Amino acid sequence: MMAANLPAAQNMLRTSFRDSKRRRERVGRLLVHLILLIVGALFLFPFVWMLLTALKSDQQLFSNQWIPNPPVWSNFSKALEYIPFWKYTLNTLYICALSVAGAIFSSVLPAYGFARLRWPGRDLLFLIVLATMMLPYQVTMIPVYIIFRNLNWINTFKPLTVPAFFGSAFFIFLLRQFFMGIPEELSDAARIDGLGEFGILFRIILPLSKPAVATVALFTFMWTWNDFLGPLIYLSDINMYTLSLGLQQFQTAHGAEWALLMAASTVVVLPVLVLFFFTQKTFIKGIAVTGLKG
Amino acid sequence: MSAATVPRLHRLTRMQRRRLFYGLFFVSPWIIGFLWFTLYPMGASLYYSFTDYNLIKTPQWIGAANFRELLGDELFWTSLYNTFYLTVVGLPVTTIFSVGLAVLLNQKIRGLAFYRTIYYVPSVVPIVATSIVWMWLLNPAYGPINTFLGWLGISGPNWLRDMVWAKPALILTGLWGVGPSVIIYLAALQEVPQQLLEAAELDGAGAWQKLFRITLPMISPAVFFNVIMGVIGSFQIFAQPLIMTNGGPANATLVYALYLFRNAFSYFKMGYASALAWVLFGIILLCTVLIFKTSARWVYYETGGNR
Numbered sequence: 001m002m003a004a005n006l007p008a009a010q011n012m013l014r015t016s017f018r019d020s021k022r023r024r025e026r027v028g029r030l031l032v033h034l035i036l037l038i039v040g041a042l043f044l045f046p047f048v049w050m051l052l053t054a055l056k057s058d059q060q061l062f063s064n065q066w067i068p069n070p071p072v073w074s075n076f077s078k079a080l081e082y083i084p085f086w087k088y089t090l091n092t093l094y095i096c097a098l099s100v101a102g103a104i105f106s107s108v109l110p111a112y113g114f115a116r117l118r119w120p121g122r123d124l125l126f127l128i129v130l131a132t133m134m135l136p137y138q139v140t141m142i143p144v145y146i147i148f149r150n151l152n153w154i155n156t157f158k159p160l161t162v163p164a165f166f167g168s169a170f171f172i173f174l175l176r177q178f179f180m181g182i183p184e185e186l187s188d189a190a191r192i193d194g195l196g197e198f199g200i201l202f203r204i205i206l207p208l209s210k211p212a213v214a215t216v217a218l219f220t221f222m223w224t225w226n227d228f229l230g231p232l233i234y235l236s237d238i239n240m241y242t243l244s245l246g247l248q249q250f251q252t253a254h255g256a257e258w259a260l261l262m263a264a265s266t267v268v269v270l271p272v273l274v275l276f277f278f279t280q281k282t283f284i285k286g287i288a289v290t291g292l293k294g
Numbered sequence: 295m296s297a298a299t300v301p302r303l304h305r306l307t308r309m310q311r312r313r314l315f316y317g318l319f320f321v322s323p324w325i326i327g328f329l330w331f332t333l334y335p336m337g338a339s340l341y342y343s344f345t346d347y348n349l350i351k352t353p354q355w356i357g358a359a360n361f362r363e364l365l366g367d368e369l370f371w372t373s374l375y376n377t378f379y380l381t382v383v384g385l386p387v388t389t390i391f392s393v394g395l396a397v398l399l400n401q402k403i404r405g406l407a408f409y410r411t412i413y414y415v416p417s418v419v420p421i422v423a424t425s426i427v428w429m430w431l432l433n434p435a436y437g438p439i440n441t442f443l444g445w446l447g448i449s450g451p452n453w454l455r456d457m458v459w460a461k462p463a464l465i466l467t468g469l470w471g472v473g474p475s476v477i478i479y480l481a482a483l484q485e486v487p488q489q490l491l492e493a494a495e496l497d498g499a500g501a502w503q504k505l506f507r508i509t510l511p512m513i514s515p516a517v518f519f520n521v522i523m524g525v526i527g528s529f530q531i532f533a534q535p536l537i538m539t540n541g542g543p544a545n546a547t548l549v550y551a552l553y554l555f556r557n558a559f560s561y562f563k564m565g566y567a568s569a570l571a572w573v574l575f576g577i578i579l580l581c582t583v584l585i586f587k588t589s590a591r592w593v594y595y596e597t598g599g600n601r
Binding site: 228 | 314316317319320321322323325326327328330332335336338339342395398399403405409410411412415416420421422426427428430431433438441474478480501526529533551554559564567570571572574579582
């Protein structure tokens with residue numbers, strides 16, 4: 001009897017052990033979800049609060065009423081009167097478009113040179129590319145300002161766009177890593193077929209590198225759209241402001257008009273949010289691969 | 295780099311010269327940019343740091359006077375202290391928070407993409423908008439943060455206008471932007487070999503043991519990378535203090551980059567600001583070297599594979 005029952009008993013013990021383990025895992029997973037949801041709600045809350053505030057009248061604002069009732073939609077049109085939104089959007093878009101074009105041009109060519117061509121001195125130069133990433137911008141900020149001042153470029157968009165055409169270490173690094181992953185045989189075959197280096201770059205490497213180039217374009221767009229220091233230093237004519245600078249100046253001038261400030265912020269934030277939602281895969285992959293910060 | 299990589303032109307064969315020409319041609323946008331926006335400005339800024347220069351008169355050579363002045367400049371020390379505070383307190387808090395979130399996200403849960411999006415979104419918001427929204431969230435009378443603290447029976451501080459709480463308020467604002475670090479840590483976590491964890495489980499290791507003995511050591515290179523980038527970034531914090539507190543109250547948030555900016559573009563002391571910039575560079579280099587030196591003790595590299 002005993003001997004026959006032993007395996008069964010063992011089995012029962014084992015299943016109950018497995019059950020309790022599974023139950024513990026399920027409780028654990030539920031706890032994980034709970035924490036992630038709470039933190040997630042905290043992360044979303046500032047957006048919600050921004051929008052709620054944007055729709056409040058002054059009276060609602062200072063009476064600790066959480067939900068605006070009735071919502072004051074006119075805050076948005078008023079905020080857009082304070083900030084010439086469309087003009088600033090056009091300024092920002094202009095700077096962004098040129099910067100994106102410049103960043104792609106000036107990182108694709110050097111990245112190809114570093115990844116796919118063999119030439120004396122290449123590795124030394126690439127080491128310098130990497131080293132420049134460690135340099136704080138403050139070291140070069142003042143002489144670069146003086147250079148642009150001597151060129152009479154202050155209060156033009158040039159200081160904010162021209163540098164993009166001369167290579168960013170981050171993007172050269174990112175694209176080089178990507179190009180190096182493309183099999184060398186493809187280039188060799190093309191060379192045998194008589195394609196030159198430009199032909200190889202444009203007909204073989206670039207079509208295979210669309211995701212990486214998209215990452216460069218996206219990051220450049222976002223960074224330029226969000227840039228504050230550059231416009232602050234170089235733009236003083238109120239008609240040339242970017243959205244970020246316009247918003248900051250509005251804040252300095254009307255710091256206490258919270259509803260209008262939140263309405264203006266919502267309008268500035270919304271385009272990036274929309275862009276992000278449509279492109280988040282490219283974004284998140286780019287961050288994970290390079291360790292870049294957005 | 296051996297001497298062989300620095301070639302003498304006349305010693306190259308025709309083929310090598312052709313290759314060199316092609317290589318330099320492709321890299322030329324970067325080379326021009328490097329000379330124009332990095333190398334020349336570095337030299338110029340080093341020169342300015344030994345001069346008195348206000349943009350109108352030509353720079354006057356004054357030797358190391360700027361650096362001597364700096365040592366006796368109370369605001370220099372204040373700004374240095376504030377920046378160190380933000381780094382020494384802010385960076386560990388941020389690191390623990392983002393590693394924690396990444397570990398939770400790595401628990402093979404459903405809805406990963408959903409959470410990832412939520413945590414990432416704040417970091418695409420323009421810094422100006424982030425700062426303004428958080429000023430409102432931190433508003434002592436009408437902000438939801440103090441309202442919430444009030445529910446718990448805590449009377450919240452005057453955050454951005456309080457000598458003690460202004461810096462923690464900046465750190466709190468910064469926590470909203472941990473998304474990119476979480477993504478990097480999550481990517482590192484997903485590379486941790488599953489067999490290692492299973493083997494440990496067979497040996498009877500619990501969840502915490504697995505976390506502290508295997509997972510965390512395995513992602514220490516990513517932590518290392520992020521800490522270095524974090525130190526560099528934290529010494530350059532500028533926009534948030536400028537917008538949210540303008541350095542106040544009583545210089546409690548006058549960070550290094552803000553003080554440097556004021557010297558350059560408000561007082562037009564370009565020489566003095568350049569000296570500040572080089573001291574900043576020196577401090578960043580020193581910190582980086584120190585972190586590198588200690589890294590052997592806490593960063594685990596698999597033999598063969600490293601970042």
